Amino acid sequence: MRDSKQPGRSPALRSVSSSARExxxxxxxxxxxxxxxxxALFDILVDQGCPAGDVLRNVNLTADEVHSPRSRISLADLMTAxxxxxxxxxxxxLPYRIGTSxxxxxYGMYGFAILCCPDFRKAMAFAELYHALATPLATIEFTEEDGVATWTIEPNARTATDPKVYRFVTEMQIGIHISLMRDIMGPSFTPDQISVAYPEAHDFGLPADQIGCRLSFAxxxxxxxxxxxxxxQAANLGNKTTYPxxxxxxDDLLNDLKSRIGIAGEIRALLLRDIANxxxxxxxxxxxxxxxxxxxxxxxxxxxxFRGLLDELRMQIALKYLRTTRLANEDIALALGxxxxxxxxxxxxxxxxKSPSKIREE
Structure with a gap:
C-alpha cells in the first residue's frame, strides 16, 4: 500500500458513527x-516470577484489587505498569505476549458487542468508535480502500516522552488487535504487513514467527x-437482534464514563474546539x-x-505534532496559541x- 495514498473510511464505519455517542x-x-x-500485564509478569509488589510499584492498586470488577485505574497507572x-x-x-493474552x-460488554456484530466491517467500526471503553493507551483508526484494510495505531501522546514506553504500547496494541481479529474471524487470520514508526531495537520487539507477515521499521x-x-466472510457469531x-x-457505559470524568471532560471538549484561541x-x-x-x-x-487542563491539552497536541509531523516549532507555537x-x-x-528537539531526536 502506497504511503502517499490515504485510505478511505468504510461505509460500515459511517453507518455506525451516526448512532454512536460522543x-x-x-x-x-x-x-x-x-x-x-x-x-493481563500483571498476570504475565507474575507468571514469569516477578514480585507482585514490583509489578505494581507506584500504581494506585493492590495485588488483591487487580482483578476486581470494581477497581478503577488511570492511564497514568497503566503507563507506570x-x-x-x-x-x-x-x-x-513481552508487550506482544501481553497483547495476545x-x-x-x-473486554466484557465491549467485547460482547464486537462478537455480536452482524458483519466484520461493523465489528471494525464498533471497535474504533467505542474504544474509550477499552482503557485506551493508544488511538486506533480503521480504514479500507481498494481491497486493503488498515488499522492505524498511535500511542497516547504522553508516551512520546519515553521511546521505550512508546514502543511497548505500540507492540502491546498490535498484539491485542491480532488476538481480537483471530477471535472473531478465526485463528488463521494473518495480516499481510505490519509497519512501525520506529527503528528496530534489540531489547524487545515483535516476534516475526508469530505475527506471520512482513514487518517494516521506521x-x-x-x-x-x-x-x-x-x-x-460470514460473521457466524453475529446476531442482528442482539447487536443493537x-x-x-x-452507550450507557460511555455515559457512565463521562459522568466519572465530570466537569473536566466537558471543559477539555470546549478547549479543543479552538486550542489556539x-x-x-x-x-x-x-x-x-x-x-x-x-x-x-x-x-x-x-x-x-483550569490552567492545568489547558496545559495538559497543549502538551498532548505538541507531542503529537513533534512525533508525527515535520512542522517547525514556530508553526506548532502558532497552532497552540x-x-x-x-x-x-x-x-x-x-x-x-525535555526540549522539542529532544523529542524529535528520539
Missing part, C-alpha cells in the same frame, strides 16, 4: 477505567494491513450555563485547575522536562 475526553490521571489491560514491565522483564516479546471475553505510522477479503441491544448498553474560564462557565464560582468549585473538588517559538519551548520544557 467519546469522552479523559485526563491521564483520572481513575475511571477498568483494570483489564493492567491485569508498562514502565515497571520494561524494567523487570527480559522477555524479548487479551481476548474478546476480557515507517510513517504504526499500521496493521490486511486484505479486505477477510471482512467479507448490546450497543445500547455500551481557547475560551476563558468565564466563557466556558457561560457555555456550561453555570456561574464562574460554581465552575471553580467543581474543579477544586476534582483537584484540577503561543506568541512565539521561544515561549512554546519554555512551556514545553516545563511540561515534559
Amino acid at each position: 467519546r469522552p475526553i479523559v485526563g491521564l490521571d483520572e481513575r475511571v477505567y477498568e483494570s483489564t489491560k493492567l491485569a 508498562c514502565k515497571n514491565a520494561i524494567r523487570l522483564s527480559s522477555d524479548p516479546h 487479551i481476548h474478546i471475553s476480557t 515507517s510513517r505510522t504504526n499500521r496493521i494491513i490486511f486484505r479486505s477479503a477477510w471482512l467479507d 441491544a448490546v450497543v445500547a448498553l455500551c 481557547p475560551p476563558t474560564l468565564a466563557a466556558i462557565a457561560k457555555l456550561l450555563e453555570m456561574s464562574d464560582r460554581s465552575l471553580r468549585r467543581q474543579l477544586r473538588e476534582q483537584g484540577i485547575s 503561543f506568541s512565539d517559538a521561544a515561549n512554546f519551548r519554555r512551556a514545553f520544557r516545563r511540561w515534559t522536562n
